Amino acid sequence: MTGIVGGTASKPTIDGMLDSLYREDWYSLERRSSDAFGLGVAHHGRKDPQSGTIHCGDRVLGAIYGVVSNAAALPWTSAELLRGVVDSPDAVLPKLEGPFLIAAMDRETGTIRVATDKAGSRPCYYTDGDGFHFGSELKPLLEGVSSPTVDRQAVSDLLLLGTVIGEKTILEDVANLPPATYLTYADGTVETTRYWTPEAREDRGEEYVRGWIRRFEDAMDDLIGTVDGPTGLWLSGGLDSRVAGATLRRLDADFETLTYDNGLQGDNEVAPRVADRLSVRHRQITDGMGSPDEFIESIERCVDCNDAMQSWAYVPALSFMFHGLADTADVVMEGGTFLGEDVWSHYLENDVSPEETLYRKRKQLSAERVASIVPAIDDPRRSLRAEAARTSGDDDARRSCDAMRRFYSYLHRRSNVIQRSQVGTRSISDGAVLSHAVDMPAELRMQTVPGTDGRVPLGVPPIKLHVTRALDMGLDEIEYERTGVAPARSYWLHAAGFVGKQLANRFTDDSPGPYVARYRRNERIRSFIDGLVDDARDRPFFDGDELLELREQLSAGESANLTPLAAVVGLELWLQRHVDPLERSAASQSVPASTR
Incomplete structure (x- = not known):
């Protein structure tokens, strides 16, 4: 994908690191090196000229991968901003908004600082075993790891959550830089600092919904100013993307909407009507899966992009992402997931711990089941x-x-690397929006069915209905796909509609989802996935029999949850392609390796 690499590296090393990044033919590459440091950036060139720039001054060599969306309101040039990141990171970084990864290197002091944005929209991995190196992918860092060892806790994360969380990666000697954090490399050591946390709202007298709309609109306005070419917006039958589209329309932005076929009939019916109400061009993607061979190739490319740090089952319309998206838009906007589904009201009202909230909301398998599959891990939580x-x-x-917002950087933001390999991306990474979302009153969040201990949702957070109505663009008259009821109607009608649809689906619709259906029905795809699972069963960190049972349950229709198995498949594929060759090379030189 497009990305950034750098560290205490000479020009040949930077060239090799850039070559290790996922690559498309149209990418533009920039690199700068000095005696002590090196930087390289791969970007979309004329498709997205503002996203990915290197600055080389007398003292500071630096790069902004992504955009500082509020740059026009700041009192610094890009060069001054980068000097500020080196000299005063705690003063400068909290003032920056937008989706970015920033690196700044001071030639005089030998200090390197690398910083993620407030939402963690760009991955950053680093290692300091032989000098210091960082990159937006794991692959460029492999040469600096003498004996790559798989991190068992990361494998446990993949099965439990479908993604790796926190400061770890799938390799023990490579770390992840969390959101709103900068690292400092100086005198041969690395230190990380969280530079921003969500702030309590100062204007509590302002009505919450109006305050949310104002902050969201300001953030989207800043993002629009960083885009030069054709812009797309994913539009579903839901309300989050509808709100994003309405906001762009209110800002008089030039964009078109895109909807992919995800097996939900409501999306295909509702999204064109929303686009028509917005008076924008709408594009319906009718075949997001592609042929079996195209689908398999897309899985392979997905794993290369995200380094198996996340299950490929999370990425929708995989084939279209790699075989169509680049021809559709130069930049794709994402509205974000800020409308009350992150933490449900029950958890707030009953003081449920952050650990338990994350577990209940995001687990793909039980902790007990994960421990049986990865026996070296006694506590997957x-x-x-x-x-x-x-x-x-x-x-x-x-x-x-706060924990759930950070988790989204490991989940939704990490899946964006697939889109970013084909087009520029813009997502909300604005402190005012993030803080406001954390402070959302419990009564506006997802409500749950009484007597279920907060485990059964009522289908729509009230905040979604309030925001859609307050935008006053007629979008509240078009039914919400999840409930079959227009947002203009009462909350309890939506709750009843959601429950009714769930009951109807249970008795009339046994569709397992497009990816699971293809696995069960297509021999070519099934053979590809089963073969990788068989290979993974030989890894010492898996219990092969438990892994086989997980696959058989999916194949037999006893489970429709592909996410954990897809994570295993991705991990095995990535190890075979990028780590096992290093192991064979080390073995030929009689140097022990420990990937198995």
């Missing part, structure tokens, strides 16, 4: 506790909201 310990706030409610 250890990663959740570690993430909860990094949160801010005086009570469990606020800490749970």
Whole structure:
């Protein structure tokens, strides 16, 4: 994908690191090196000229991968901003908004600083075993790891959550830089600092919904200013993308909407009507899966892009992402997931701990099942506790909201690397929006069925209905796909509609989802996936019999949850392609390796 690499590296090393990144023919490459440092950036060139720039001054060599969306309102040039990141990161970084990864290197002091944005929209991995190197992918860092070892806790994360969370990666000697964090490399050591936490709202007298719309609109307005070419917006039958589209329309932005076929009939019916109401061009993607061979190739390319740090089952319309998206738009906007589904009201009202909130909301398998598949891990929830310990706030409610926002950087933001390999991307990474979302009142969040201990949702958070109505663009008259009821109608009609649709689907619709259906029905795809699972069963960190049972349950229709198995398949594929060759090379030189 497009990306960034750098560190204490000479020009040949930077060239090799750039060559290791996922690549498309149209990418533009920039690189700068000095005696002590090197930087390289791969970007979309004329498709997205503002996203990915290197600056080389007398003292500071630096790069902004992505965009600082509020740059026009700041008192610094790009060069001054990068000097500020080196000299005063705690003062400068909290003032920056937008989706970015920033690197700044001081030739005089030998200090390197690398910073993620407030939402963690760009991955950053690093290693300091032989000098210091960082990159937006794992592959460029492999040469600096003498004996790559798979991190068992990361494997546990993949099965439990479908993604790796926290500061770990799938390799023990390579770390991940979390959101809103900068690292400092100086005198041969690395230190990380969280530079921003969500702030309590200062204007509590302002009506919450109006405050949300104002902040969201300001953030989208800043993002629009960083885009030069044709812009797309994913549009479903839901309300989040509808709100994003309405906001762009209110800002008089030039964009078109895209909907892919995800097996939900409501999306295909509702999205064109929303686009028509917005008076924008709409494009319906009718075949997001492609042929079997195209689908398999897309899985392989997906794993190369995200380094198996996340299950490929999370990425929708995989084939279209690699065989169509680049011809559709130069930049794709994402509205974000800020409308009350992150932490449900029950968790806040009952003071459920951040660890338990993350576990209940995001687990793909039970902790007990994961421990049986990865026997070296006695506590799969250890990663959740570690993430909860990094949160801010005086009570469990606020800490749970902070933890979930951070989790989205490991989930939704990480899946964006697939889109970013083909087009520029823009997502909300604005401190005012993030803080406001954390402070959302419990009564506006997802409500749950009484007597279910918060486990059964009522289908739509009230905040979604309130925002859609307040935008006053007629979009509240078009039914919401999930409930079959227009947002203009009462909340309880939506709750009843959601429950009714769930009951109807249980008795009339046994569709397992497009990816699972292809696995069960297509021999070519099934053989590809089964073969990789068989290979993974030989890895020492898996219990082969438990892994086989997981696959057989999916194949037999006893489970429709592909996410954990897809994570295993991706991990095995990535190890075979990028780590096992290093192991064979080390073995030929009589140097022990430990990937198995």
